Amino acid sequence: MPGFVDAHVHLAWAGLAAGAPSVAACADRASLLAVVRDAALRRPAGEWVDVVGYDQRRLGGHVTAAELDTAAEGRRVHLIHDSGHACVVSSSVLALLPAGVPHRDGLLVEAGAAAVRELRQPYSRAELVDAVERAGRQCLSEGVTACAEAGIGGGLIKHSPIEAAAYQEADRLGRLPVRVSLMVSADVLRPVGAHASDATPRAMDLGLRTGFGGDRLSLGAIKVFTDGGMMARTAALTAPYTDGSGSGELYADPAHLHAVIADAHRAGWQLAVHAIGDRAVDVALDGFEAAGVAGSGARHRVEHAGLVRPDQLARFARLGVAAVVQPAFLWSFGDDYARIMGEERAPWLYRGRGFLDAGVRLVGSSDRPVTTGAPLVAMRFMVERRSSSGALVGPDEGITPMQALRAYTVDAAWACGWEDTVGSIAPGLRADFAVLDDDPLETFDSRVRTTVQDGLVVFGESW
Ligand SMILES: [Zn+2]
Known part of the structure; x- marks a missing residue:
């Protein structure tokens, strides 16, 4: 595959x-x-x-x-x-x-x-090169040959103000095991005096933006945070958690978030807006709406889209925004999440079929190390909708194995701007493959035997 x-x-x-x-x-x-x-x-x-x-x-x-x-x-x-x-x-x-x-x-x-x-902080560049190489090798062992790093240079998850230099150094040294698209924290955008016709009120230094780089390392989306997460009960909801822990919180004033989204969209960035609770999803969709992204062809994404109300599905589709979900969250934490959402909302968690039926592009991802990175675990959940304890979470959201495979290959490549590079097997694309010991459309118990990148075996057995 x-x-x-x-x-x-x-x-x-x-x-x-x-x-x-x-x-x-x-x-x-x-x-x-x-x-x-x-x-x-x-x-x-x-x-x-x-x-x-x-x-x-x-x-x-x-x-x-x-x-x-x-x-x-x-x-x-x-x-x-x-x-x-x-x-x-x-x-x-x-x-x-x-x-x-x-x-x-x-x-x-x-x-x-x-x-x-x-x-x-800051971690040293050498420490980060070691870490990126170690994590990249883990990706290869799971058949993952390309990934999007979801936020460097600022915000909650930065490690150094010169984090991109660590990736560049790893690549130069041949120590970047996977293709990486670097999402950049919106914190790095600052007012600049670009020419009026460039519609760029805020930019990253030198005007670098989505797409800069090559097929091993490039700049991806700009990352905007709107809320927290469900584990900490900080994902922003329109109705409270059922365990008495409130309704979560927005990370910034919606007007500010909308201005960042609009400026980044106009300047030619792809946007990746972190929104887990349905209230945060409203803020993200309102921002996209106000920025006029519908029909623009921009590949904007909502990261997580953890709780999406039925009325929000058509809005994703109309705005042309992809849902970048982490199905393995529900494999690991689904029993807890279903409990704190209650009966009505539990089926809205990390949807699959709902997005596809509405015409929304469904993109698979892991958020490693928050939960397991193994795509076959996530794909199994997307199909079976069973948590690790065996409990069903929103079984109507189950999709077919082929749809799950698409989410983790073709459509994930599209979401990273890589559809002409990886994600499918076709003449002219890079020769990146995973060889499994069984058909993933028949069984999720299959194991990754070999991972091939650019036609070379980079993990497992050669033959
Ligand atoms: Zn993340």
Whole structure:
């Protein structure tokens, strides 16, 4: 088959997490602290020690800064919670935080955890090259030959202000295993004095924009955040979560978001607007509407489109906006998401058939490392609509195996502007293939045996 295209990933984040010591297997505090100690003593004093895989529920409570201080002999420990919304740090990290950042014995949540990430940054280019290469190799092992990195240079998920340089360096060194389209955070747009006829009030430096680069590394969409996520109950909804945690929140004033969308559209950017809750989806669609994108041929995308009301489907179609979904979210977290949405809304979660029937382009992606990156897991969910516990989530949204395969190949390539490069097997396209040991249209238990890129075996068996 064509190599899979994953239209929304976080390579640097995935690679940093995969390369960091993990406490995920630790069942008690003593074993967790032993992993922290081992990790810390491998690092020179004064350097950061990132440890991942933390979940206090296995320990009967959080570890404390004092415990980390003893284990790590005073080094800067950053113990990262699996949710991505919390961490525990050692005293030497607490000492670096600005005054007034609240913590409880070293535990920081939400804005506090973000403040620690801000301190931790920037990562070096060398660290990022290592991380991108590691994550890229993981992609190849899953048959993924091309992907879109969903946001560099700013916002919640940046790692360095010169993040693109790490990708360029990885490519130069032959250490960029997959084709990458880099989405750029809208934070990098700034007012410029371009010629009036260029309709470019805001631009990235030098006027670089979507499409710059080649078939191994290029600039993709501009990324705009409108809301949070369902795990943290911060996805913005029109009606509250059923567990009493409110209705989520918009990340910015809609008028501001609409101005960014309009300016970026006029300047020739593809837009990738992160919108998970139905209220955020309204904000995104209102922005596209106001910018006059309908019929423009621009390939704008809504990232996630996690909860989409029936009345919103036709609007996606009319505006020509693609839905870039992450079906494996529901495989991993579907039981929880269905519960917090309630009976009426659960079938609107990460839709499949609803989009296709309305004439909306459905694009597959993973958001790795938030959940598994394996396309076959996501495709299985798109067809069967069963979570990992076996529970059905919106079974009417199930699609055919061929439609799921299209979402992860042809249509994902289209969403990244790569339909003349990858995503299908045809004369003139790059020779990127995945060889499976069984027919994915018959069984999702098939395994990726070999991945081929530009006609060369880059993973698995040759023959
Ligand atoms: Zn993402």
